[in-house]
Amino acid sequence: MIQYDLDFSKNIKAMKRSVIRELLKVTQSPDIISFAGGLPSPESFPIVPLKEIAIEVLEKNGTKALQYGATEGLPSLADELVKLMATDNVKIGKENLAITIASQQGLDLVGKIFLNPNDIAIVESPTYVGALSAFNSYRAKLIDVELDDDGMRMDKLKKTLADLKKKGKRPKFIYVIPDFHNPAGVTLSLERRKQLIEIARKEKIMIIEDSPYRMVRFRGKNIPSLYSMDRDGLVVSLFTFSKIFVPGFRLGWAIGPKEIIDKMIIAKQATDLCTPEFTQYMAASFLKKGLLIPTVKHTVSIYKEKNELMLEMLEKYMPKAKGVKWTKPDGGLFLWVTLPEKYDCDKLFQKAIDNKVAYVVGSAFYVGGKKKNSFRMNFSYPSMEQIRVGVKRLAEMIDEEIK
Amino acid sequence: MIQYDLDFSKNIKAMKRSVIRELLKVTQSPDIISFAGGLPSPESFPIVPLKEIAIEVLEKNGTKALQYGATEGLPSLADELVKLMATDNVKIGKENLAITIASQQGLDLVGKIFLNPNDIAIVESPTYVGALSAFNSYRAKLIDVELDDDGMRMDKLKKTLADLKKKGKRPKFIYVIPDFHNPAGVTLSLERRKQLIEIARKEKIMIIEDSPYRMVRFRGKNIPSLYSMDRDGLVVSLFTFSKIFVPGFRLGWAIGPKEIIDKMIIAKQATDLCTPEFTQYMAASFLKKGLLIPTVKHTVSIYKEKNELMLEMLEKYMPKAKGVKWTKPDGGLFLWVTLPEKYDCDKLFQKAIDNKVAYVVGSAFYVGGKKKNSFRMNFSYPSMEQIRVGVKRLAEMIDEEIK
Numbered sequence: 001m002i003q004y005d006l007d008f009s010k011n012i013k014a015m016k017r018s019v020i021r022e023l024l025k026v027t028q029s030p031d032i033i034s035f036a037g038g039l040p041s042p043e044s045f046p047i048v049p050l051k052e053i054a055i056e057v058l059e060k061n062g063t064k065a066l067q068y069g070a071t072e073g074l075p076s077l078a079d080e081l082v083k084l085m086a087t088d089n090v091k092i093g094k095e096n097l098a099i100t101i102a103s104q105q106g107l108d109l110v111g112k113i114f115l116n117p118n119d120i121a122i123v124e125s126p127t128y129v130g131a132l133s134a135f136n137s138y139r140a141k142l143i144d145v146e147l148d149d150d151g152m153r154m155d156k157l158k159k160t161l162a163d164l165k166k167k168g169k170r171p172k173f174i175y176v177i178p179d180f181h182n183p184a185g186v187t188l189s190l191e192r193r194k195q196l197i198e199i200a201r202k203e204k205i206m207i208i209e210d211s212p213y214r215m216v217r218f219r220g221k222n223i224p225s226l227y228s229m230d231r232d233g234l235v236v237s238l239f240t241f242s243k244i245f246v247p248g249f250r251l252g253w254a255i256g257p258k259e260i261i262d263k264m265i266i267a268k269q270a271t272d273l274c275t276p277e278f279t280q281y282m283a284a285s286f287l288k289k290g291l292l293i294p295t296v297k298h299t300v301s302i303y304k305e306k307n308e309l310m311l312e313m314l315e316k317y318m319p320k321a322k323g324v325k326w327t328k329p330d331g332g333l334f335l336w337v338t339l340p341e342k343y344d345c346d347k348l349f350q351k352a353i354d355n356k357v358a359y360v361v362g363s364a365f366y367v368g369g370k371k372k373n374s375f376r377m378n379f380s381y382p383s384m385e386q387i388r389v390g391v392k393r394l395a396e397m398i399d400e401e402i403k
Numbered sequence: 404m405i406q407y408d409l410d411f412s413k414n415i416k417a418m419k420r421s422v423i424r425e426l427l428k429v430t431q432s433p434d435i436i437s438f439a440g441g442l443p444s445p446e447s448f449p450i451v452p453l454k455e456i457a458i459e460v461l462e463k464n465g466t467k468a469l470q471y472g473a474t475e476g477l478p479s480l481a482d483e484l485v486k487l488m489a490t491d492n493v494k495i496g497k498e499n500l501a502i503t504i505a506s507q508q509g510l511d512l513v514g515k516i517f518l519n520p521n522d523i524a525i526v527e528s529p530t531y532v533g534a535l536s537a538f539n540s541y542r543a544k545l546i547d548v549e550l551d552d553d554g555m556r557m558d559k560l561k562k563t564l565a566d567l568k569k570k571g572k573r574p575k576f577i578y579v580i581p582d583f584h585n586p587a588g589v590t591l592s593l594e595r596r597k598q599l600i601e602i603a604r605k606e607k608i609m610i611i612e613d614s615p616y617r618m619v620r621f622r623g624k625n626i627p628s629l630y631s632m633d634r635d636g637l638v639v640s641l642f643t644f645s646k647i648f649v650p651g652f653r654l655g656w657a658i659g660p661k662e663i664i665d666k667m668i669i670a671k672q673a674t675d676l677c678t679p680e681f682t683q684y685m686a687a688s689f690l691k692k693g694l695l696i697p698t699v700k701h702t703v704s705i706y707k708e709k710n711e712l713m714l715e716m717l718e719k720y721m722p723k724a725k726g727v728k729w730t731k732p733d734g735g736l737f738l739w740v741t742l743p744e745k746y747d748c749d750k751l752f753q754k755a756i757d758n759k760v761a762y763v764v765g766s767a768f769y770v771g772g773k774k775k776n777s778f779r780m781n782f783s784y785p786s787m788e789q790i791r792v793g794v795k796r797l798a799e800m801i802d803e804e805i806k
Contacts (some may be wrong), residue, residue: 002636002660004607007575009541012516012666015673021474042466050469054457063445066453066651071424101504101675108674112540113415133673137515138412172410204407233405248469248680257405263415270418270536271511271674272504277651279679 010117014139019364020129023349027358033390034358035377038182038333041306044299045246049291050282057281065281071269072261073099073253074280080287081253088214089228090237095258098265099275102252103212106238107134109254109264109271110173110208115140120171122160124152126336126365126374128182128210131175143171144367149327151188152176154195161203173206178226180213180332183365183376187330190223197226200234209237212252215244215296217331218304233257241283243333244296249279303333303380309387310335310379317395322402326377333380336362339402344372348401357393413520417542422767423532426752430761436793437761438780441585441736444709447702448649452694453685460684468684474672475664476502476656477683483690484656491617492631493640498661501668502678505655506615508671509641510537512657513576513611515674516666518543523574525563527555529739529768529777531585531613534578546574547770552730554591555579557598564606576609576639581629583616583735586768586779590733593626600629603637612640615655618647618699620734621707636660644686646736647699652682706736706783712790713738713782720798725805729780736783739765741776742805748778751804760796 020036027034057065072078078094085092100106107130115121115138123131125144135142143164145156157174164170176196178188188196200207209226227237233256240252254264268274286292311328314337318324323340337359339345346361362374382390423439430437460468475481481497488495503509510533518524518541526534528547538545546567548559560577567573579599581591591599603610612629630640636659643655657667671677689695714731717740721727726743740762742748749764765777785793 002662003604004609004635004637006662007517008666009515009517009519009522011519011541012670015669017669018672021672039471042470045466045469047461047465047469050465051458051461054461055454058450058454058457062450062453063448066448066450066649067445068442068645068650101679104676105674112412114410114412116412116414119412130673130676137670137673138414201406206407232407234407242471246469246681247471250675250677250679259405259409263411266418266420267415267540269421269424270533270540271508272653273507273533274653276504276653276679276682278649279681 011137011139015133015137018129018133020360023360026353032353032356032358033382033386033393035379035382035390036358036360037378037381039381040243040247040299040333041302041380043302044295046291046295049286049289053282053285057278057285061281065278067277069274069277069280071274072265073275074277074284077280077284080284084287084292085255088225090225090255092255096255096261098254098261098268099280100252100254100268101272101275102242102247102250103210103238103240104130104134105268106252106254107131107210108137109267110236111135111138111140112267113260113263114172120164120169122157122171122174123367124176124181125367126183126362127175128177129364131210132367142367147181147184147186149186151178151181151186151192152196154192154199157196157199161199170203171205173208174200175208175210177210179211180216180329182213182332182334183336183360183362185327185329185332185335187223193223193226193229197229197234201232207235209235211237212240212243213332214239216300216303216333218300218307220330227255236260244299245283245286245292249283251275251279251283306379306384306387309384310377310391313388313391314395317392319395319399319402322399324398324402333378335377335379336374337377338374339398341373343402345375346372351397351401352394355393355397357390357397359394414540414542418536418540421532421536423763426763429756435756435759435761436785436789436796438782438785438793439761439763440781440784442784443646443650443702443736444705444783446705447698449694449698452689452692456685456688460681460688464684468681470680472677472680472683474677475668476678477680477687480683480687483687487690487695488658491628493628493658495658499658499664501657501664501671502683503655503657503671504675504678505645505650505653506613506641506643507533507537509655509657510534510613511540512667512670513639514538514541514543515670516663517575523567523572525560525574525577526770527579527584528770529586529765530578531580532767534613535770545770550584550587550589552589554581554584554589554595555599557595557602560599560602564602574608576611577603578611578613580613582614583619583732585616585735586737586739586763586765588730588732588735588738590626596626596629596632600632600637604635610638612638614640615643615646616735619703619706619736621703621710623733630658639663647702648686648689648695652686654678654682654686709782709787709790712787713780713794716791716794717798720795722798722802722805725802727801727805736781738780738782740778740780742801744776746805747775749775754800754804755797758796758800760793760800762797
């Protein structure tokens with residue numbers, strides 16, 4: 001039908017359809033037990049109070065809730081978020097906060113306001129696939145720094161920065177997922193957080209702290225956020241309601257120095273004018289009624305049970321003796337399984353599907369897809385029974401494959 | 404607090420806070436009668452049926468409506484939109500449609516997939532300020548083509564394209580608002596639509612048809628959309644629920660050739676993953692119940708009355724004899740007042756505010772803000788009484804200023 005040559009931008013030519021979203025289509029067959037998604041458990045959704053809240057918002061604030069709103073977000077929701085942040089030792093004013101279309105928009109706006117083509121950004125290896133797409137869409141050069149069970153390795157970060165400095169280059173920012181990392185399931189230790197802040201301060205490099213799962217801790221003690229540890233305006237942090245309330249409202253927030261938040265708001269104005277008022281009113285009411293904390297507690301109790309079962313089943317069936325390892329997250333939705341280096345989990349994916357079980361290939365989470373011997377497993381969405389049956393299935397398949 | 408030099412991207416440095424949004428703050432004082440906003444009338448919001456629909460969605464589809472969704476949008480809403488488009492002679496399949504965060508996101512995605520820095524795009528003079536910000540955010544070079552009471556002048560367009568050709572340049576697309584133009588209030592005539600399609604076909608240049616007000620016609624006969632007239636896959640059209648249903652859901656849709664819609668979906672994936680499921684379920688139900696058409700009819704009847712009153716008051720009080728002119732729109736939310744060339748409506752704005760009445764300065768709608776002798780008036784939001792009092796106030800102020 002098109003009677004001419006399409007002349008797309010360099011930006012879009014650099015982008016690909018998300019591998020994960022494509023994989024998810026394969027895994028949606030009802031007889032496949034899927035650990036591939038990243039969905040929160042629908043059992044955690046507070047449907048009953050939301051019915052009451054929807055009616056209340058439409059009756060009390062209908063004409064406002066259905067109207068356009070301010071680009072920076074609904075003031076009453078911002079007030080609630082400032083209070084919520086204060087409970088986590090983060091003292092900000094509303095001028096430090098922008099409400100976004102969940103944290104993916106936060107990532108996009110960070111990319112938009114900081115990244116020119118070929119600008120350098122540091123990411124973890126592996127890192128969140130949505131951050132890779134957001135930053136790649138500005139044609140940034142992403143340099144990855146290895147992580148281990150305590151998060152990003154600071155020795156490696158220092159070396160990377162030193163190497164860049166020798167070439168006269170400096171990164172625009174360091175992007176980290178410090179709490180219950182997606183996909184790796186690990187948490188940045190307090191000691192490393194201190195080092196990271198110190199490195200950033202010394203080198204005057206910003207930190208982008210992406211923390212969607214921070215409130216979803218089911219083991220261990222809380223570790224201060226990077227934002228709360230910073231005294232130099234070095235940190236922008238991204239949060240979302242997707243994992244602690246509902247993803248279907250697409251609501252998140254970014255916090256940071258006023259100068260940066262201002263730029264994010266200007267960029268957002270050109271992107272979508274404003275975040276939906278209706279769901280912001282609903283979320284504000286949900287928070288004002290004190291419903292968020294009990295909802296998170298309920299969610300955490302579900303995920304703890306599922307995570308423990310998944311670890312138990314892995315322990316029981318996965319061929320540890322053959323060098324298969326996995327992370328033991330203290331929170332979040334994911335864990336990360338690593339096979340000996342010579343195995344290719346992209347190729348094994350088809351075998352998993354043949355065995356009616358699915359994961360996400362680890363390569364999707366690496367810059368350039370360079371490592372292939374890992375995969376991500378989600379434990380929030382599958383049922384207890386699916387975890388019981390599915391992990392066994394997967395482990396037996398892997399046991400057969402690995403010599 | 405920030406202890407380092409912020410190093411923002413070239414893109415964000417090219418962007419400014421929306422003049423209009425800043426003006427709106429001034430005009431929000433309760434004693435000012437404002438024609439400055441672009442808000443639909445809250446009387447048009449279908450609050451009562453939405454209460455029922457919210458409950459129904461949460462009860463029947465709660466776990467799905469609160470979950471993540473597909474980037475391209477909710478299939479059941481897409482089905483309804485395909486049907487709605489068919490009633491306007493547009494025959495598409497779901498593969499030709501992407502649901503967006505209202506039409507501003509449509510504009511942003513068009514910019515993202517087509518515009519490299521310094522790429523040329525043709526726009527109308529004046530044009531929608533949100534399109535200027537979206538395209539400017541990709542640092543495109545915008546070239547404007549004059550419009551008159553029949554929309555963009557095709558003789559001027561041909562000349563602009565010929566001039567560009569001589570320099571070996573070609574635009575990426577021609578951006579037009581054919582129906583009840585914002586800000587100008589004019590409609591592209593059938594004859595010019597035919598010419599535009601012919602020019603685009605001959606020169607193989609895409610057309611971006613932005614039509615948020617198309618269903619809000621209160622006078623005259625429907626003119627076919629550019630999309631319905633095109634046989635060569637030249638047109639991408641952007642629509643929104645903001646002016647025909649509610650802005651507070653931030654829902655819109657883009658239609659176009661599959662190859663282009665595919666790229667928009669890839670770009671959207673990196674931008675916000677997906678549009679909120681909850682409000683999409685609500686909108687799908689609203690359409691399925693056949694409530695959109697009666698809602699639009701009700702809206703149109705309100706706007707017709709307000710528009711007629713505004714025209715009547717302008718006729719009665721505005722100093723026509725001194726060369727003040729205004730457009731007489733057949734639909735939409737805006738009309739456009741032009742003073743003799745030597746008058747500066749940016750400067751007059753403060754006098755208007757002193758007289759407790761507000762408009763939007765026309766310069767905001769021009770590439771580079773180059774013309775200053777016009778302003779935009781909105782008639783959808785103010786009450787009948789405000790129109791009666793406010794237009795008189797404004798006209799008397801102008802009568803005093805103009806010699």
